[in-house]
Amino acid sequence: PTGVQIHPNFNTKKCMNVAGNRRQNGTPVQIFDCNGSPAQRWNIFRGTTRVQxxxxxxxxxxGSPNQFRNGDKLKIFRCIDSIQAQIWDYTNQNQIRLKATESRRNPQCVDLPRGQSFNGNQLQTFQCSNRNPNQIWTTTP
Structure with a gap:
């Protein structure tokens, strides 16, 4: 499988990107101009999913499952089957929600900080809010 590109709020010029295409634990996940790089190809599915x-x-x-709070910076980490920090729910509203927080009053979503799509803006989790454009994520092949 070749995966998909993941875009903020239907902006197909910008992609979810692994900084410097560095495949190591803790590398930041950021927004960057789409360029076809393997650093921008992801496996993601509707419903419960890893974003691999x-x-x-x-x-x-x-990050740390004890916290999961506003402003936690997103990164890549070696995939571990049962780790809550890697289990997401890709909703029909195009939010990527942290599954472990869905039962809370304030679930956490993948969020583009301040909606700013400059290259290198590191993604975060933030309290999910319906129709918040900073939390809309769409895919293209």
Whole structure:
């Protein structure tokens, strides 16, 4: 499988990107101009899903499960089956919600900080809010 590109709020010029295409634990996940690089190819499915860098054993990771709070910076980390920080729910509203927080009053979503799409803006989790354009993520082949 070749994976898909993941875009902020239908902006197909910008992509979810692994910084410097560095395949190591803790590498930031950011917004960058789409360029066809393997750093921008992801496996993601509707419903419960991992968000996995295509062809690698690295997954989108939200960090420490005890916290999961606004402003947690997103990164890649080696995929681990049962780790809550890597289990997401890709909703029909195009939000990528952290599954472990869905039962909370304030679930956490993948969020583009301040909606700014400059290259290198590191993605974060933030309290999900319906129709918040900073939390809309769409895919293209």
């Amino acid at each position: 860098l295509t062809g690698t054993n690295f997954c989108l990771d939200a």
